[in-house]
Amino acid sequence: MLQTFLDFFSFSDANVLYVVVGTVLIGMSTAVVGCFSVLRKRSLIGDAIAHAVLPGICIAFILFDTKNPLVLLSGAFVTGWLSIVVIDFIVERSRIKSDAAIGLTLSVFFGVGMLLLTYIQHSGNAAQSGLDRFLFGKAAAIVGQDLKVFAGMSILLLLTVLLFFREFRFIAFDPDFADSIGLPSKRYEILLSSITVLAITVGIQAVGVVLIAALLITPAVAARFWTDDLKVMVVLAAIIGALSNIGGAFISYVAPSMPTGPWIIVFMLFLALLSILFAPKKGLVFKRLRQRNNFKKILEENVLKLMYQLDEQDNGFDKYRPITELMAKRDMGEKMMLNALSRLKKKDLVEEKNQAWLLSKEGLSEGKRMVRLHRLWEVYLTEYLRLPSDHVHETAEAMEHVITPELEKELEVLLNHPEYDPHQSKIPYAD
Amino acid sequence: MIIQVENPVVEVHDLTVSYDKKPVLWNIDFSIGQGQVIGIIGPNGAGKSTLLKSVMGLIDPQSGYVKIFDKGLDDVRGRVSYVPQRESVDWDFPANVMDVVLMGRYKRSGLFGRFNQDDKRIAQESLKKVGMQGFSKRQISQLSGGQQQRVFLARALAQQTDLYLMDEPFAGVDASTEESILQLLMEMAGQGKTILVVHHDLQTAFKYFDWMVMLNTRLIASGPAKDLLNEEIIQETYGGKLPLLSALGNLLKQKDLPIRE
Numbered sequence: 001m002l003q004t005f006l007d008f009f010s011f012s013d014a015n016v017l018y019v020v021v022g023t024v025l026i027g028m029s030t031a032v033v034g035c036f037s038v039l040r041k042r043s044l045i046g047d048a049i050a051h052a053v054l055p056g057i058c059i060a061f062i063l064f065d066t067k068n069p070l071v072l073l074s075g076a077f078v079t080g081w082l083s084i085v086v087i088d089f090i091v092e093r094s095r096i097k098s099d100a101a102i103g104l105t106l107s108v109f110f111g112v113g114m115l116l117l118t119y120i121q122h123s124g125n126a127a128q129s130g131l132d133r134f135l136f137g138k139a140a141a142i143v144g145q146d147l148k149v150f151a152g153m154s155i156l157l158l159l160t161v162l163l164f165f166r167e168f169r170f171i172a173f174d175p176d177f178a179d180s181i182g183l184p185s186k187r188y189e190i191l192l193s194s195i196t197v198l199a200i201t202v203g204i205q206a207v208g209v210v211l212i213a214a215l216l217i218t219p220a221v222a223a224r225f226w227t228d229d230l231k232v233m234v235v236l237a238a239i240i241g242a243l244s245n246i247g248g249a250f251i252s253y254v255a256p257s258m259p260t261g262p263w264i265i266v267f268m269l270f271l272a273l274l275s276i277l278f279a280p281k282k283g284l285v286f287k288r289l290r291q292r293n294n295f296k297k298i299l300e301e302n303v304l305k306l307m308y309q310l311d312e313q314d315n316g317f318d319k320y321r322p323i324t325e326l327m328a329k330r331d332m333g334e335k336m337m338l339n340a341l342s343r344l345k346k347k348d349l350v351e352e353k354n355q356a357w358l359l360s361k362e363g364l365s366e367g368k369r370m371v372r373l374h375r376l377w378e379v380y381l382t383e384y385l386r387l388p389s390d391h392v393h394e395t396a397e398a399m400e401h402v403i404t405p406e407l408e409k410e411l412e413v414l415l416n417h418p419e420y421d422p423h424q425s426k427i428p429y430a431d
Numbered sequence: 432m433i434i435q436v437e438n439p440v441v442e443v444h445d446l447t448v449s450y451d452k453k454p455v456l457w458n459i460d461f462s463i464g465q466g467q468v469i470g471i472i473g474p475n476g477a478g479k480s481t482l483l484k485s486v487m488g489l490i491d492p493q494s495g496y497v498k499i500f501d502k503g504l505d506d507v508r509g510r511v512s513y514v515p516q517r518e519s520v521d522w523d524f525p526a527n528v529m530d531v532v533l534m535g536r537y538k539r540s541g542l543f544g545r546f547n548q549d550d551k552r553i554a555q556e557s558l559k560k561v562g563m564q565g566f567s568k569r570q571i572s573q574l575s576g577g578q579q580q581r582v583f584l585a586r587a588l589a590q591q592t593d594l595y596l597m598d599e600p601f602a603g604v605d606a607s608t609e610e611s612i613l614q615l616l617m618e619m620a621g622q623g624k625t626i627l628v629v630h631h632d633l634q635t636a637f638k639y640f641d642w643m644v645m646l647n648t649r650l651i652a653s654g655p656a657k658d659l660l661n662e663e664i665i666q667e668t669y670g671g672k673l674p675l676l677s678a679l680g681n682l683l684k685q686k687d688l689p690i691r692e
Contacts, residue, residue, distance in 0.1 A: 039525075169526075173526060173531075176484075176515045180487050180511075182508045230525045
């Protein structure tokens with residue numbers, strides 16, 4: 001296995017190198033173009049285009065009796081474009097909404113395509129073998145002249161996006177405003193639609209008609225999880241597209257009987273799943289971690305607060321208290337409290353002596369702060385939300401962990417440094 | 432009461448606009464003068480936004496024309512800026528505040544060129560004018576409704592034009608932001624800029640605007656705000672559509688008849 005791996009990635013076989021370069025370019029270009037489809041909320045139209053290129057390929061083959069990729073691509077381009085026009089026409093000129101229009105166009109074009117393909121296959125034309133590649137794609141089988149054409153197309157697509165990046169971003173975000181400043185946004189929309197059709201036509205070589213939508217949409221969606229910057233998003237999508245296609249080509253190399261297209265999609269989904277789970281900020285794991293950290297922080301702050309309250313009751317701030325005394329004041333699991341205490345000890349917020357605990361100087365001021373925020377918020381609720389004093393405790397329990405030092409200052413000024421909370425407890429200010 | 436002005440900044444002449452065959456604006460004809468904050472007032476569905484879009488050339492009228500500074504729009508595009516409705520774009524789009532404001536500098540930075548230092552300085556100044564300095568790196572998805580609105584305003588300010596067309600700039604904006612935006616608009620009017628504002632709140636309209644255009648699919652009135660504050664005009668504007676006009680509009684659509692021969 002390792003040997004095969006090394007054989008593949010050393011590119012000692014020139015053929016392997018060509019296939020990899022070709023599929024990488026295809027993967028990158030569809031992913032980059034797909035970013036704009038997704039952002040313009042036209043991803044599904046991509047799927048319709050994919051199905052609509054099939055009749056174009058067949059008609060081109062019937063008319064010119066050749067498998068020259070440029071001829072077939074031209075046919076694909078024409079019917080692909082036609083499907084966009086048809087969808088837009090239906091939406092504009094009838095009551096049919098875009099989802100139905102897309103479904104309708106997709107199935108009609110694909111149906112005609114299948115009809116033509118069957119006709120060709122039974123026509124006895126020997127040259128037709130391999131036409132069905134367009135249905136399922138086969139990245140590893142693209143060689144020679146074809147490869148050059150598809151690679152060239154991909155480079156053209158990438159250059160177009162590079163050249164018109166600002167304009168594409170502009171019309172994707174706010175086409176009305178683009179119009180208003182005299183940007184020929186219709187022209188750029190046509191250009192964008194054209195490169196989408198082209199990207200799909202090229203991408204079909206790798207994964208086939210049915211799976212091309214994934215090639216277009218998945219990298220963009222995955223990349224969006226990592227960044228809020230469109231430039232970064234496009235680059236990431238390109239990388240995800242490239243990696244997945246390398247993966248697919250590799251599987252093809254190892255096991256020629258394996259279907260390349262589905263494998264490309266499997267790799268892509270894997271990368272998308274990684275993004276959904278592990279991307280910082282937006283990833284699910286990150287969110288879960290943040291929740292956990294919040295939970296810990298709240299727990300620790302509650303312990304500090306309760307130790308301060310006990311000290312406040314006794315009016316003495318130097319007494320080491322055993323865990324039982326702390327537990328009596330607040331109902332939480334012993335293990336949970338011990339964990340919180342040991343974390344606080346590590347942060348030098350509490351000191352321990354013979355399994356009894358005392359707030360350190362910093363801990364004392366932190367506990368004091370919690371109590372202060374709690375009581376200030378209670379005052380705020382009674383004054384500004386006109387809540388009766390027996391309704392304010394619950395909310396203050398939560399808000400004391402949310403209020404930032406800036407908001408605290410604002411709160412103090414707004415309330416004019418009140419001396420007591422609504423329950424007549426003294427509000428402890430920082431010394 | 433429809434008062435036409437001398438040397439108008441915007442002249443709307445006999446404008447009829449349809450959506451899907453059905454007219455939403457009937458023979459609108461008015462003109463407005465320079466250096467004022469002008470309100471386009473009317474109920475929901477009165478065609479206020481449609482009127483603004485027609486002036487901006489985003490919708491083609493069935494008949495009539497619009498002249499700006501006595502010229503066609505294409506000759507004076509550099510002197511007009513447009514603030515679309517806040518909801519018209521997807522605020523989850525991956526962009527930051529600076530990206531959006533710089534769009535206002537697009538034309539002047541050339542087709543392939545990058546935004547230069549001047550563009551960036553002007554964009555920063557525009558953000559400052561709307562009280563959003565320090566927000567330039569902020570993701571637009573993190574903005575509040577009022578902040579989104581102010582970013583749109585800043586983008587228009589960055590265009591440095593003479594005529595501003597604003598579609599509901601006070602929608603979803605809190606009272607203090609509304610106050611500060613209005614202050615800014617008045618200041619601009621004082622400097623000779625003309626600002627056309629679509630506004631649906633009658634309560635505040637008479638307080639905000641120097642001149643008002645009252646609309647309900649047809650033009651009700653156009654004149655100084657203080658002269659329009661009477662029961663009759665308000666009743667006509669907000670008192671519902673004209674039944675005959677609506678009936679004809681529906682017929683045009685149902686029977687697929689042309690509105691002009």
